[in-house]
Amino acid sequence: MQVRSFSVSKYRSIYDLEVRLKHINVVTGANGCGKSNLFNAFRLVKETILGRLNERLVAEGGLGSVFWAGPRKVAPNQRIGLHVVSDDFEYEVEFGFQTQTTAANKPAWGMVPPMFPMDPMVKKEMIKLGGRVMVDRGSRSAMLRKLTGEQVKHPEIIETLSIFAQIENAEDYPYLQAIRQAAERWVLYHEFRTDESSPARALSADTYPRRFASDGSNLGASLYLINEIGNYDALVDCVKEALPESDLTIDRIRFKMLHQGLMRPTEPHELSDGTLKFLCLAAACYHPHPPQLMFFNEPEASLNSAAIAPLARMLEYASMSSQIWVTTHSTELAQHLKRMPEVKFLPLEKNDGETVLVGGSRRGKYVLDEE
Numbered sequence: 378m379q380v381r382s383f384s385v386s387k388y389r390s391i392y393d394l395e396v397r398l399k400h401i402n403v404v405t406g407a408n409g410c411g412k413s414n415l416f417n418a419f420r421l422v423k424e425t426i427l428g429r430l431n432e433r434l435v436a437e438g439g440l441g442s443v444f445w446a447g448p449r450k451v452a453p454n455q456r457i458g459l460h461v462v463s464d465d466f467e468y469e470v471e472f473g474f475q476t477q478t479t480a481a482n483k484p485a486w487g488m489v490p491p492m493f494p495m496d497p498m499v500k501k502e503m504i505k506l507g508g509r510v511m512v513d514r515g516s517r518s519a520m521l522r523k524l525t526g527e528q529v530k531h532p533e534i535i536e537t538l539s540i541f542a543q544i545e546n547a548e549d550y551p552y553l554q555a556i557r558q559a560a561e562r563w564v565l566y567h568e569f570r571t572d573e574s575s576p577a578r579a580l581s582a583d584t585y586p587r588r589f590a591s592d593g594s595n596l597g598a599s600l601y602l603i604n605e606i607g608n609y610d611a612l613v614d615c616v617k618e619a620l621p622e623s624d625l626t627i628d629r630i631r632f633k634m635l636h637q638g639l640m641r642p643t644e645p646h647e648l649s650d651g652t653l654k655f656l657c658l659a660a661a662c663y664h665p666h667p668p669q670l671m672f673f674n675e676p677e678a679s680l681n682s683a684a685i686a687p688l689a690r691m692l693e694y695a696s697m698s699s700q701i702w703v704t705t706h707s708t709e710l711a712q713h714l715k716r717m718p719e720v721k722f723l724p725l726e727k728n729d730g731e732t733v734l735v736g737g738s739r740r741g742k743y744v745l746d747e748e
Contacts, residue, residue, distance in 0.1 A: 378464045378559060379700045380670060386458035387445040388421075389414040390732040395460075399721040401696050403714050404704040406725035411732025412704045415725070416567070416674050419702075422459040425470055426560040428542030431496055440474065440497050447730045456500055466556050467505040470539065472497040496537040504540075506552055514540055523549050562669035569593045569657040571650035571679070577657055578645045583630050588668055589661045593653075597630035597645070599660040607665040608694070615691055619655050619684035632656075651679050655688070662691035667698040677707040689713030 384395040390411040396402075404412050417437065424433035434440050444455055456473035475491040475498040491498075502519070504512035511522045516536045521544065522528050535543055540553070547554050569577055570592065577593030586595040586602055603609050604627045616625050622637040633642035634652065645653070658676055673692070677685060689710055695701060696717065705711055714720055724735040 378669060380461060380463045380563075382460075382462045383419060383422075384458070384460040385415065385418045387455065388418050388457050388459075389443055389446060390727070390730065391415065391418065392445055392447065392731045394732060394734070396723050396734070397721075398700070398702070400719035401692075401701045401714065401717055402703070402721050402723060403711055404702070404723045404725060405706075405711055406735075407727075408706070410725045410727045412725055413674065414732060416565070416672060416702075416704055418459060419461075419563075419672065420565050420567075422461055422468070422470070423560050423563050423565070425459065425539050426468065426541055426556060428539060428557075430472070430499075430539050430542070431537065434497060440495055444473075463559065465506070465559070466552070467503075467508075468556065469501070469503045470499065471501040472499045474498060475537070493537065498536050499539060502540050504552070504556070511550075511552060512540055519544075521550055524551065559669065563672070564588065564591060564661075564668040564670070565672040565674070566591055566658075566661055566676070567672075567674045568678070569654050571653050573646065575653070577653055578648070581630050586664070588666055589657075589664045593657045593660075596657060596660055597632050599664055600625075600632050600656070601627055601630050602665060603660065603663050607663050609663075611694065612659050612663045612691075615659060615687035616655070618687045619680070620652055621683065623652075625656070651681060651684070654679055655684055658688060659691055662695040667695060670700045670702070671695060672702040672704075674704045675706060676703065677705060677710050682709070685709045686713060693717055 379400065380398055382395060382397045385391045386393045391414055394415070396415070404415065406412050421433055424430060434443060437443050444457065456471045458469070458471045460469040461467070475494055475496065498516060499514070500516055502512060502514035503510065513520045514534065517534055519531045519534050519540060520528055521531060529549070531544070541557060544550060544553055569575070571577070575593065577596045579594070581595045581597040584598065586598045589595065589599045603612055613625060617623070624635040626633050626635060626642060633644060634648060635642050661671065676688060680688065685707060692701060692703060692714065703714065711722070715722070725732055726735050
């Protein structure tokens with residue numbers, strides 16, 4: 378199941394943008410053009426489906442910091458829109474600031490402010506399966522369709538939470554859980570910390586790694602799993618090319634690097650930032666249980682030039698089982714990825730403060746043609 382398109386409106390530097398996706402998608406552009414905003418917008422829609430919209434907005438600095446930053450009309454009508462279309466479902470959500478309400482629904486009492494004014498107000502939410510509307514939600518009520526076709530009105534919807542955070546009736550609405558499970562298989566590797574307190578440098582838990590963690594905390598266990606049941610030989614070949622005169626050794630969840638000329642192996646806490654990051658990327662790409670969709674945000678950062686070609690091979694290997702989204706500044710990496718089948722380039726630029734696909738017009742919705 379692949380994601381076919383993703384639309385964003387009124388989010389940070391993105392006014393109104395739709396990207397149509399293929400199996401391998403490469404987002405390029407200069408610093409500050411909005412590549413990370415597009416990446417974070419997808420993370421926001423994922424967290425919304427998982428019922429964590431409020432928590433994600435707090436992590437991004439609060440609702441007020443994520444709105445479209447350019448010229449706009451008066452705030453009450455300001456709302457962020459996210460819309461994702463996959464092979465199996467379509468999901469759309471719009472949210473903005475809460476409005477004042479009438480106390481106890483009695484106008485004589487006057488208007489009262491929201492209890493938690495920084496929480497978002499979900500103003501629209503829609504789910505489609507096979508083109509058929511299954512969820513049609515306003516702010517305080519929602520119409521949900523059972524698989525039998527029966528429509529049920531839910532009048533007491535909490536306006537600050539997505540439908541996924543409130544409706545848990547798996548018997549009547551099993552598609553909600555199925556969509557949650559699909560979103561859980563969208564894994565975003567934004568960056569791997571390489572400082573001395575990095576989770577990737579610590580000894581990972583000796584438990585089966587269902588997938589490679591986005592913070593690299595189960596690096597040792599993942600490398601051990603690849604060694605046992607994955608394509609470890611291909612991983613080692615890439616490591617040797619990227620890190621010449623070095624060898625990776627695995628002892629269950631413990632891993633070390635052997636370097637020519639050194640009398641003892643190097644422990645994870647001693648590895649260079651580039652070496653640690655490359656091992657994390659290798660673990661993500663060669664993990665024997667790949668996610669449905671993998672995002673890599675500037676994977677080439679802190680790597681030397683010798684690592685770019687093997688990095689491209691690792692991404693190509695990952696694309697055999699997963700849909701791939703790569704954001705990159707590297708012309709060399711982009712050229713390697715360009716040779717792969719089913720690849721689509723999404724070049725971004727800033728046009729008077731607005732993130733657009735190259736050639737897009739300001740303040741107007743723009744979709745990159747399939748050509």
